[in-house]
């Protein structure tokens with residue numbers, strides 16, 4: 444394995460990707476895993492909500508559309524946090540302790556943006572629950588893939604063939620609030636966040652992501 448700066452308190456490297464609907468996180472995450480592995484790193488990719496069998500069951504509840512009983516905003520928040528607690532304890536922390544690179548498609552910043560900003564739940568409650576669910580685990584690097592909302596929704600619509608899940612079926616204003624929240628988070632914590640535009644080609648975006656990762660970890 445190549446030498447690299449080891450910034451995580453847990454032993455490995457923890458990278459998260461965030462962004463609105465249709466911003467292209469999953470294909471870049473797969474490509475980044477291959478890039479790490481080609482350099483001799485052991486790399487795990489995972490996602491939120493989900494990542495373990497139990498957390499994936501909670502994901503299905505959260506994303507199910509057309510249920511007879513509308514989900515309350517607080518229930519939604521607590522389910523995201525329940526899935527996260529399981530994910531951190533059962534998958535992320537053990538992988539980091541084993542010295543692996545863990546790349547997660549979303550983490551607690553999504554809760555800050557979607558449930559805190561867009562659903563307008565109390566930010567202090569959201570911050571506290573994020574802390575409790577992760578037992579204060581924070582990513583070493585968070586990459587926000589930024590895209591105008593209309594473009595992201597059009598891409599997501601193509602990908603899902605018009606059948607968006609519950610969280611993908613909100614109003615345009617909701618996703619504008621999500622986008623603004625991510626950009627505000629990046630301004631407030633510039634050490635951890637990097638904003639990468641995903642408006643260009645896949646190749647351009649991935650090259651920018653690689654530049655960020657190499658610069659941050661000295662790889």
Ligand code: TMP
Nearest residue numbers: 491492523549550553554557558610611
């Ligand atoms: P995905 O479509 O990127 O897989 O994410 C699932 C949806 O769940 C997406 O619309 C974002 C939303 N979400 C939240 O609202 N809060 C959260 O904490 C997380 C992790 C995801």
